Amino acid sequence: MPTPNDPETPVIEFVDVEKRFGDNIVLKDLNFSVRRGERVTLIGPSGSGKTTILRLVMTLEELTGGYIFVDGEPLTHREKDGKRVAVSPKEQKRLRTRIGMVFQQFNLFPNMTVLENIIEAPVHVLGQSKAEATAKAHSLLEQVGLPDKADQHPMSLSGGQQQRVAIARALAMDPEILLLDEVTSALDPEVVGDVLNILRKVADTTNVTMLIVTHEMSFARDVSHKVMMFDGGRVVEEGAPEKIFSAPTHERTRQFLSAVLRDA
Ligand SMILES: Nc1ncnc2c1ncn2[C@@H]1O[C@H](COP(=O)(O)OP(=O)(O)OP(=O)(O)O)[C@@H](O)[C@H]1O
Ligand SMILES: [Mg+2]
Numbered sequence: 001m002p003t004p005n006d007p008e009t010p011v012i013e014f015v016d017v018e019k020r021f022g023d024n025i026v027l028k029d030l031n032f033s034v035r036r037g038e039r040v041t042l043i044g045p046s047g048s049g050k051t052t053i054l055r056l057v058m059t060l061e062e063l064t065g066g067y068i069f070v071d072g073e074p075l076t077h078r079e080k081d082g083k084r085v086a087v088s089p090k091e092q093k094r095l096r097t098r099i100g101m102v103f104q105q106f107n108l109f110p111n112m113t114v115l116e117n118i119i120e121a122p123v124h125v126l127g128q129s130k131a132e133a134t135a136k137a138h139s140l141l142e143q144v145g146l147p148d149k150a151d152q153h154p155m156s157l158s159g160g161q162q163q164r165v166a167i168a169r170a171l172a173m174d175p176e177i178l179l180l181d182e183v184t185s186a187l188d189p190e191v192v193g194d195v196l197n198i199l200r201k202v203a204d205t206t207n208v209t210m211l212i213v214t215h216e217m218s219f220a221r222d223v224s225h226k227v228m229m230f231d232g233g234r235v236v237e238e239g240a241p242e243k244i245f246s247a248p249t250h251e252r253t254r255q256f257l258s259a260v261l262r263d264a
Pocket of ligand 2: 052
């Protein structure tokens with residue numbers, strides 16, 4: 001079992017993870033770990049379990065078997081006297097605040113302004129003062145190229161702008177871990193590049209650990225340290241992006257990549 005506070009301790013570790021929805025076993029005996037500052041891209045066909053993995057880390061799905069550790073601490077369950085015991089809601093919430101997620105469909109709060117969206121969690125979860133959170137929000141809006149949108153509501157923004165706000169909202173929590181689930185899939189092609197460039201800059205200028213699901217293969221190649229190919233809830237192969245994209249070992253990976261590149 002991993003130990004907290006050791007620099008070698010993975011930031012995320014899956015140990016024998018199982019996820020089932022009813023009788024449908026979506027992930028089985030899944031083991032992998034992500035080091036501090038590592039950026040890992042998950043690829044694989046529709047239904048292979050990529051979103052489920054991110055949602056488990058975000059504690060948006062219930063883990064039905066195994067363990068997930070964040071910085072060596074159990075996220076949902078720990079082993080005690082040979083039994084699998086749930087961690088307290090308080091412990092879970094504490095770990096949860098270190099994790100941010102950006103979704104395909106932005107998921108902004110529609111009844112709040114852009115500024116309110118961004119300061120909500122820093123104020124209510126981290127206990128920052130409104131002034132401090134607001135100052136940081138303005139600087140993040142600057143960073144994502146939307147300095148003049150603070151008082152707008154999400155519905156008055158384009159998809160690309162909404163997604164940039166969603167990125168600012170996630171960064172406002174200073175996450176150690178950033179989960180990105182197909183964040184450009186719902187966008188018009190001409191704004192995809194802007195959003196990816198913002199994320200490239202985050203990757204270049206911070207040490208945030210990233211788990212990325214994307215079909216943007218050149219982005220994945222540029223920013224990831226590692227690519228993991230999934231099929232049927234299992235890792236088919238993993239390796240450096242150069243290796244997976246240029247010389248995949250498995251036929252399943254070759255098929256998948258040629259289908260994705262054909263569609264692109
Ligand atoms: N809430 C749910 N209830 C029941 N089954 C679910 C639920 N969420 C996901 N599943 C099932 O889990 C499997 C994995 O889904 P998941 O969304 O993780 O796949 P994915 O790899 O992200 O696919 P895509 O590329 O299409 O986004 C699928 O078979 C899906 O039907
Ligand atoms: Mg998905």
